[in-house]
Amino acid sequence: MFLKLVKHESHAAARAMVPLLGGLLAMAILARGSIWMMESVESPVTSMLGVFLVSIFFLACGAMVVTTTILMMVRFAKSVHGDEGYLTHTLPVSVSTILLSRLLVSFLAVLLSFGAVYAGVRIATLGVDSIESLGVSFRVIIENSGIETKSILLKLCCVGVLSILSMILMIYAAISIGHSFPTGKTGKSVLFFFVLYIAAQIITSIALVGVLTAEYGFDGLRTIETNDFPSSLFWFTVGQSVLFGSVYYFLTWITTKKRLNLA
Amino acid sequence: MPILTCENLSKRYGTVQALDHVNLNIEPGRIVGLLGPNGSGKSTLIKLANGLLTPTEGQILIDGKAPGVETKAIVSYLPERTYLADWMSVRQILDFFQDFYGDFDRERAIAMLSHLGIAEKQRIKQMSKGTREKVQLILVMSRRAKLYLLDEPIGGVDPAARDYILNTIIGNYDPSAAVVISTHLIADVEQMLDEVIFINGGHILRHTSVDEIREEMGKSVDALFREEFKCF
Numbered sequence: 027m028f029l030k031l032v033k034h035e036s037h038a039a040a041r042a043m044v045p046l047l048g049g050l051l052a053m054a055i056l057a058r059g060s061i062w063m064m065e066s067v068e069s070p071v072t073s074m075l076g077v078f079l080v081s082i083f084f085l086a087c088g089a090m091v092v093t094t095t096i097l098m099m100v101r102f103a104k105s106v107h108g109d110e111g112y113l114t115h116t117l118p119v120s121v122s123t124i125l126l127s128r129l130l131v132s133f134l135a136v137l138l139s140f141g142a143v144y145a146g147v148r149i150a151t152l153g154v155d156s157i158e159s160l161g162v163s164f165r166v167i168i169e170n171s172g173i174e175t176k177s178i179l180l181k182l183c184c185v186g187v188l189s190i191l192s193m194i195l196m197i198y199a200a201i202s203i204g205h206s207f208p209t210g211k212t213g214k215s216v217l218f219f220f221v222l223y224i225a226a227q228i229i230t231s232i233a234l235v236g237v238l239t240a241e242y243g244f245d246g247l248r249t250i251e252t253n254d255f256p257s258s259l260f261w262f263t264v265g266q267s268v269l270f271g272s273v274y275y276f277l278t279w280i281t282t283k284k285r286l287n288l289a
Numbered sequence: 290m291p292i293l294t295c296e297n298l299s300k301r302y303g304t305v306q307a308l309d310h311v312n313l314n315i316e317p318g319r320i321v322g323l324l325g326p327n328g329s330g331k332s333t334l335i336k337l338a339n340g341l342l343t344p345t346e347g348q349i350l351i352d353g354k355a356p357g358v359e360t361k362a363i364v365s366y367l368p369e370r371t372y373l374a375d376w377m378s379v380r381q382i383l384d385f386f387q388d389f390y391g392d393f394d395r396e397r398a399i400a401m402l403s404h405l406g407i408a409e410k411q412r413i414k415q416m417s418k419g420t421r422e423k424v425q426l427i428l429v430m431s432r433r434a435k436l437y438l439l440d441e442p443i444g445g446v447d448p449a450a451r452d453y454i455l456n457t458i459i460g461n462y463d464p465s466a467a468v469v470i471s472t473h474l475i476a477d478v479e480q481m482l483d484e485v486i487f488i489n490g491g492h493i494l495r496h497t498s499v500d501e502i503r504e505e506m507g508k509s510v511d512a513l514f515r516e517e518f519k520c521f
Contacts, residue, residue, distance in 0.1 A: 118362035
């Protein structure tokens with residue numbers, strides 16, 4: 027049943043995502059074309075047009091992940107707490123299966139949007155000497171710094187995945203709590219998002235200071251070597267994402283199971 | 290064994306008591322009218338049976354089990370609202386029902402849809418409100434469920450559509466299954482009912498067979514309902 031839910035949810039998400047991804051890639055090609063035009067034709071008009079198209083493309087890259095997140099939020103609210111919820115919650119599947127299927131599809135959508143931004147930037151800057159030499163320089167700096175690139179990339183990916191999952195679950199929890207009220211559901215969802223976000227920031231800051239103080243002592247905090255940080259921070263971030271993610275999941279689950287409030 | 294049992298079932302929304310210690314048994318093979326004015330607790334009872342709400346007190350059992358994954362597989366529910374995503378085509382909806390409900394009879398659904406002239410490629414957003422409601426009813430009645438819970442199936446549709454909906458219910462339900470129809474339009478459904486439950490203020494006022502009302506009291510269900518729920 028889980029895979030069937032994922033299949034149908036992916037279909038629903040793809041409806042919104044495909045035009046978005048297609049649009050971004052088309053803009054990347056336009057941006058590449060305009061860069062080529064600026065390089066080959068020296069005219070104020072082509073320059074202005076080129077700068078305009080490239081700027082629009084980079085703005086669209088920034089908006090891509092935000093738009094995807096908003097689309098996934100709307101999809102969750104509609105299919106779990108809106109009218110579609112009458113169908114979703116009368117399917118012979120558990121609440122956990124419903125939530126996990128939504129989580130997986132939202133996560134894949136966010137990954138896809140990151141992938142599209144990366145692909146778009148690569149297309150837009152394909153063959154642009156200054157950008158390619160910048161990439162080479164960056165690689166040289168990394169290699170010469172003695173940093174274990176593979177290990178750091180792996181850690182960053184791990185933290186990235188957990189943070190994205192935790193963030194999606196925080197949004198789900200806020201929507202679920204907000205929709206458990208009889209009125210002002212959207213407003214209360216936004217309010218609870220900020221409540222959860224601020225609470226998470228405060229707890230994280232206190233915990234981070236506590237962890238570092240326990241490890242290095244008050245005086246040692248001033249003399250921590252920067253090389254110590256990635257390892258400590260990595261495990262701290264992993265623990266924090268797993269813990270908060272679990273709390274958000276539990277809040278979403280309990281609210282959806284016990285306080286479901288379909289209009 | 291009753292297909293639906295309520296034992297001291299209560300549901301409260303804040304300070305509002307929607308259902309108050311309801312005791313009820315519905316046997317298989319019966320068509321039951323759940324009748325009451327607006328806000329009497331009809332929809333709350335049906336939502337509780339579907340697991341869309343949690344009881345404040347007492348319990349509700351479907352085929353001896355609390356609402357959950359197992360009971361949802363044997364209950365076919367028609368809510369008051371249109372729950373179909375408007376971007377979906379009829380074919381996609383049929384695939385959806387077929388994927389999740391083992392008792393869904395696709396051929397029967399297609400036959401009923403073609404009878405109404407609805408093509409499989411047609412999207413929900415291209416349909417009128419009445420047609421959407423009919424599609425939803427066809428989907429619900431195309432399941433070989435043990436219990437059909439129909440919440441206001443004829444509310445807000447024209448008389449011709451009402452006839453179609455009622456004929457669809459009568460013509461398609463499994464005779465060994467129970468059908469619960471919640472409505473306040475009694476005259477329209479009276480002829481098809483075996484039993485009636487009068488509900489008001491969260492209390493069951495009467496649970497009796499239609500024959501008893503007609504033979505012993507010499508009244509129609511509609512007349513009795515008007516008498517009992519008279520507004521002063």
